[in-house]
Amino acid sequence: MKKFLVFTLLAVLLTLGFSFKAIMVTDTGGLGDKSFNDGTWAGIQRAAQELKVEAKVIMSQEQSDYIPNLTKAAEEVMKEKDGGIVFAVGFMMTDALMKVAQQYPTVYFAGIDIAFDKELPNVINFLFKEQESAFLVGYIAAAMTRTGKVGFIGGIPIPPVERFRYGYEAGIKAYQDLKGKKITVLRGYTNEFSDPKKGKDLANSQFSQGADIIFAAAGACGNGVIEAAKERSEKLAGKGYENIKKYALSGKPLYYAIGVDVDQDYMAPGVVLTSAMKGIDVAGYYGVKWAYTGQFKGGTKILGLKENGVRISELKYTKEIIDKLAPGVLKELDYLKQLVIEGKIVIPDSEDALKAFTVKGVKLPK
Template sequence: MKKVLVVLLAMLFVVSAFSFKAIMVTDTGGLGDKSFNDGTWAGIKRAADELGIKAKVIQSYEQADYISNLSKAAEEIQKEPDGGIVYAVGFMMTDALFQVAQQFPDVYFAGIDIAPPTDAVPPNVITFLFKEQESAFLVGYIAAATTRVGKVGFIGGIPIPPVERFRYGFETGVKVYNDLHGTNVTILKGYANSFSDPKKGKDLALAQFAGGVDIIFHASGAVGNGVIEAAKEKMVSLVGSEDLSKILEYAFDKGGFFAMGVDVDQDYMAPGVVLASAMKGVDTASYMGVMWAYNGEWVPGVHVLGLAENGVRISPMKYTKGLVSNRTLAELEYLVTMIKKGTLVIPDTEEALKSFRTPKIEFPF
């Protein structure tokens, strides 16, 4: 019995002594963006809590911080007896990630929304890319089906590839709805050239609303907080109340002003006003990376996640599902099936968008 107790205590010591750390380096949007950075951190924290390991965040305030912050994180990981993983968040960190990763070959690195600059990916690096166009297609289809004025808006942050893929998908969703239903919904587009300026997002949104738009989809990080704020202000001004039931009653009867969220489920930020969110599984990817590094299941290279991999999705529309017709929801389910099967391919480049033609689609209902 005594021998068994000694063995158990030894095992407990080994488990408790295991020292592994996950460090996330933010882009300039930082924590609190209620979007990309927050979503990535949520996945890392979930993995850390499950594994009982340490996790921390290093904030980047400008692009010049990327190399020094990633290097600082890697040096900190090297001090851990059992190592760890460093997360670089965002396309803008691409060059910094691959430069620093080569300098610290004994440290695991993961990049979110980062494509390797060459085909050769170091063995200590994984990156995650997403088919943003697929979830954006769904909100584009909903926007076209729901608009009362036939004009919707798109506001991007900086026109980098992930943001542009959101735009391609949104435009395709509107086009497919137009083609299938004989409508002519148009799109007003704008860019903030920032991911961290909510005021700029609000100004752009108010300008688009003044230009006749009633629904705006944003793909702009913390800038989008301003887009949502603008939609809420406009809607509350119409309704005369922030009460959810009154907003929904007004919206069901007369329409109004709406925003559409991005990256994570942002519907809660303005219940009844955020119509839907085009979600990407940054939390899933960040969780997976930590678990793979910890469990020795590391597979370097690029991992691309779309609807078929549950890497992108649309929010459950907890507050607003009743504003979307049952017919539209049924059509969406069918279109999702087509996308997963590959019979409906959503454009992921400007060239593919320009050449896209809606295939023959016959709904079985």
């Protein structure tokens, strides 16, 4: 009889499940950016499906939405029997998260690309060494450019965007130091993250000035950069991956984009040279899991190459092209990556550090 009661109770508990909710509040870029917000949401969804808990998104249309949206999310989580976690996605939400998190000390929060002057016990902030993945794509861009000019397009010049730029330019400087090749970097900013047309217009301007590769760290604006590179390359090679690949392998010059935050290579196969990725999906996943399992610990977590928190895409469509046009560069990249992991090369995270950066003492393997 006792066994029957135990099994019945377990069945009821399993049927009822846990009342836990994970809510993501987007920045103004919103879902559908194929980048920052989408990447974080993918990690949250993966954890929610694995743990069988509810996941929800609240979209922010403008910055004035941040505080009311975070407040609404916190109120929803407080109504859940087993609580939950609220995600604030993006540096621009820093002040809003600090304010709301202090008003709801019993609610767990996670900030993506957010840092506080003082830590809060109910907030875990995830930061990334964007400069380390950007260093790798910068080195590839330097090896692959045929014109000696490459571009960088940022969204708003906030710290995470600038860390991408510092790393990208450091990778280019490293290639110049080691190979003696002179490369010019064109820079531009869309001053927002949600308008692909602004990214496309700026990309076409840089391509017209002689750049043949552009790295965009600009959220959805970067989708326009990819579109611009794709259109220009298809005019030369014809439409479709096979035509792009054949044209590139013949040694003829094309226009390339470099993706950001998540693997964007699929968006224009053969045209997106590589992507500088960061583990926003990993942060989303573990934020939910730690809050659900009681392992949540407030503070800041900084993730880089050593922690596998940043990386580049697998080069599914472009590895053969890079190997043909820049022989040995991927082997060199593996060597330099290991030096970064070991702390023997420190990638700059400020303008002053970038100016002082050099790898002239490094000897590449033969």
